[in-house]
Each structure stands twice: as structure tokens, then as C-alpha cells.
Amino acid sequence: TQLLEQSPQFLSIQEGENLTVYCNSSSVFSSLQWYRQEPGEGPVLLVTVVTGGEVKKLKRLTFQFGDARKDSSLHITAAQPGDTGLYLCAGGSVSGKLIFGQGTTLQVKP
Amino acid sequence: GAVVSQHPSWVICKSGTSVKIECRSLDFQATTMFWYRQFPKQSLMLMATSNEGSKATYEQGVEKDKFLINHASLTLSTLTVTSAHPEDSSFYICSARRDGATDTQYFGPGTRLTVL
Numbered sequence: 001t002q003l004l005e006q007s008p009q010f011l012s013i014q015e016g017e018n019l020t021v022y023c024n025s026s027s028v029f030s031s032l033q034w035y036r037q038e039p040g041e042g043p044v045l046l047v048t049v050v051t052g053g054e055v056k057k058l059k060r061l062t063f064q065f066g067d068a069r070k071d072s073s074l075h076i077t078a079a080q081p082g083d084t085g086l087y088l089c090a091g092g093s094v095s096g097k098l099i100f101g102q103g104t105t106l107q108v109k110p
Numbered sequence: 111g112a113v114v115s116q117h118p119s120w121v122i123c124k125s126g127t128s129v130k131i132e133c134r135s136l137d138f139q140a141t142t143m144f145w146y147r148q149f150p151k152q153s154l155m156l157m158a159t160s161n162e163g164s165k166a167t168y169e170q171g172v173e174k175d176k177f178l179i180n181h182a183s184l185t186l187s188t189l190t191v192t193s194a195h196p197e198d199s200s201f202y203i204c205s206a207r208r209d210g211a212t213d214t215q216y217f218g219p220g221t222r223l224t225v226l
Binding site: 044088 | 112114116142144151152153154156159201203205207212213214215216217218219220222
């Protein structure tokens, strides 16, 4: 059974701080998705990474896919209150399903 | 592109009644759609995989006779919660995978179901 361990599960920081969220597994994934979800809404896709070692940037967000395609990280620089939300990583499996991490609830205080 | 809609966004029903939730891919075709359930402050729990023109595949522990799934076209999947009970109250989210693309799933806005 493929599992994705996401950490930390809760993070409360001040505006302007940097943070990193990790997703780790012992399994290889064909791709890795990162989503952000706000209360009462569906997850919104931030990025998809498919190549080992791939790095993608989305403004202040940097996403990295591990060389072996078993892990990924999301780094936010100078966090803002608007970054508050639930961040989900999800790995693409051979079955076609997405394997989700537990989620990281991020609170950025002004 | 890659917009998925869900209807209704919220519904309140009496115990014992059935509720239908629609999931539509608005600007792409999706042979495969997925239905998830989410509890407060938790990640998504996959309920079933919906395939156009064939029977849905349910995850272990999900009652197929209670959660009826129909995927009648390449842009529409429906989830019917039959004989709903208060324990079925939850946030239900669908997603769609664009045909010919990668594993990426695009999610609908979710449906909040409250059973009284």
C-alpha cells in the first residue's frame, strides 16, 4: 500500500516568515500534485511535478520533486495571511488514483 | 481550462430521504471521475472511482448500494446518497481527470450534506 507522510500537520507562523512542508514515501510516484484548500471549498491545484529532481516556482512558492520521485517539498517565502489554508500533497499511483498526504493546516498571522 | 462544477453546493435533507449530487467537467472530457468525502480539518478520503459507461469501483468499506454512482456521459457523474442518515452528513467532493493527460485531478467546489 502506497502511503504519503505529510509534515507538519499544523503550522502557525507570523507574516513574513518562511516555511517548508514535506511529503515523504517509501514508494515511487508517477507524479506529485500540490493543492491548496480553503474552508468550505474544493482543493485548487497549485502544481504538478512529474520528473525526478524537478523544481517549479509559483511566485513565492517553490515545489520540488525528489530525485527518486518518492518525496516532495513545498517552500513558501515571506508568507502572507492570504497563504492561510490547508495544503495537500497527492501522489499519482499505478492504479490511477491519487494517494493523499494527511494535509498541512497553515495559519499566517498578520 | 479544467473547471469542474458541483451541484448543489449545500443540501439539507431529512433522515431516510435520498440526495443526488452532480459533478460536471465544464471544459474538458473526463472518462474518469472520483468521489471523495472529507471530514473537518482532515484530508480527502476516496469513496469511489467513476468510469463513463461502466460500473463504479468502490473503495473498501464504502457501501455501493448506499452511495450510487452513475457516469452517463464524458462530462457528468452523479452520486446519490440513498436513505440518508445523520452519519452521512459530510463534505462530498468530486474530481475529474482530463482524458489523455497525467494523473492530475481537478476538483469541484464540494457539496455540504446535512442530514437531520
